[in-house]
Amino acid sequence: MNKPLVAVIGTGGTISSVVDDSLDVLNYPDISRKMDSAEAIARIQETERFAQYVTLPFRAVGSSAILPSDWIELAQLIMRTAQERPEIRGFVILHGTATIEETGYFLNLVLKTDKPVVLVGAQRPASAVSSDVNMNVLAAVRTAIDEQAIGKGVLIVLNDEIHSARDATKTSTYRLQTFRSHDFGLLGHVDGDRIEFYRSPVRKHTLESPFDISEISVLPRVDIVYSYAGADATAVDAFVAAGAKGIVSAGLAPGIPAPLERKALERAAASGVLVVQCSRAGSGRVARRQYLCDQGMLGSDNLNPQKARILLALALTKTNDPDKIQAFFEML
Known part of the structure; x- marks a missing residue:
């Protein structure tokens, strides 16, 4: 039985960071090496239990360095790939948590696809003891291939929680449970047995949004x-x-x-x-x-x-x- 195909895009951030000291969860932003998407996903062999993947080259930086021009280029890459590779079930974007909510909301407004697009980050680098990278990536992959995620707009997944990109925001500098959707709560959970959604976004997004990335070159x-x-x-x-x-x-x-x-x-x-x-x-x-x-x-x-x-x-x-x-x- 063929496993579903997921496109993985790396943009950098903590989730792609490695340093020599496995106890470094503080200084790494200034000294770490950023893995590209191919290296980052290859480290997590468990993803192969759920999906096949194709990695798409992008840049790898700290998310504090992400620019609006990067949002536009990323959206164009997703749309171009979705059109050229219709067999792709969903997209997983490895992203730093500092601006993941901004990238996610931009994509939520300009992408013209109902395929799941899942942004995932981490609060501890991949090289750290008890890093949250592996489980977060696995949760994102499982969400991206789940039929319930189709048509729900762009999602942010961390700490076994599924949030709408419109609502999620980072609330803590270091804690693993940093993302919250304050007014209305999360959309669902990623549990050991299955993905469970409890609500759907009601505000317009993606296909119903009046904005289209094909019409935008600069903000x-x-x-x-x-x-x-x-x-x-x-x-x-x-x-x-x-x-x-x-x-x-x-x-x-x-x-x-x-x-x-x-x-x-x-x-x-x-x-x-x-x-x-x-x-x-x-x-x-x-x-x-x-x-x-x-x-x-x-x-x-x-x-x-x-x-x-x-x-x-x-x-x-x-x-x-x-x-x-x-x-x-x-x-x-």
């Missing part, structure tokens, strides 16, 4: 300004001067910037910069209240600032109309 500049007690206009004015087409305000909960920062955002919006009001709280919805409507600003719904930035950048490739962009935030 406009969108920056995030972080609110704190006493924040002034400095950051906002600097972003506008740098050419930002959009600014996401990570405001004080429930979505309110400091007074001087607020005035700067009003000036930015009046100059044509699209401003999305978000919250630094990390969960909860920011509605487009009357003040935001009057200023031509937007509410982020329940997206965190880094994901609101991605959606705003994509939206700006289609329109500058605040009402139309707000509709994207309420459907995606």
Whole structure:
């Protein structure tokens, strides 16, 4: 019986890191060697019990070095491979945890396929004692070939948990249970006997998303300004001067910037910069209240600032109309 075929793409990160000291779970980001996808998957022979795999070359860097241009290239690689190799059951992307949620959400919005696309990371390098790499990769492979994963959008799998890329966020620097989907919870579990899903995403994604990677070659500049007690206009004015087409305000909960920062955002919006009001709280919805409507600003719904930035950048490739962009935030 032929095993299903999985495409494995390596982008670097802790999951692909090796150092000489098996007790190094702290200094490795600065000194480790990054394995490519072929070497990384070959170390985990147990994957062959579940699937055949083909490895696709990409770059191997720490995820703090991932750029929007990398997102575009990665999405193009996935779509090109899906079209050229229809026999591929799903995709597994080895990725650093620092920005895995951003890469995942971008892919969730631009890929035009219902094939499972699973991003997987690790909190301890592959060379470490009690590394979580092997089990996480096995869980990702098993999820990618499971029929229940078809049509659920881009997924993030770590620590035997399956999350929607839209909802998942990293919540701890070192702990294995770092990923959480705050408002609505995870989608399912990877257990020893089977994959079990308990809910499905309801926001539009992949095939139903209005964005298509075939139509995107570059993203406009969108920056995030972080609110704190006493924040002034400095950051906002600097972003506008740098050419930002959009600014996401990570405001004080429930979505309110400091007074001087607020005035700067009003000036930015009046100059044509699209401003999305978000919250630094990390969960909860920011509605487009009357003040935001009057200023031509937007509410982020329940997206965190880094994901609101991605959606705003994509939206700006289609329109500058605040009402139309707000509709994207309420459907995606």
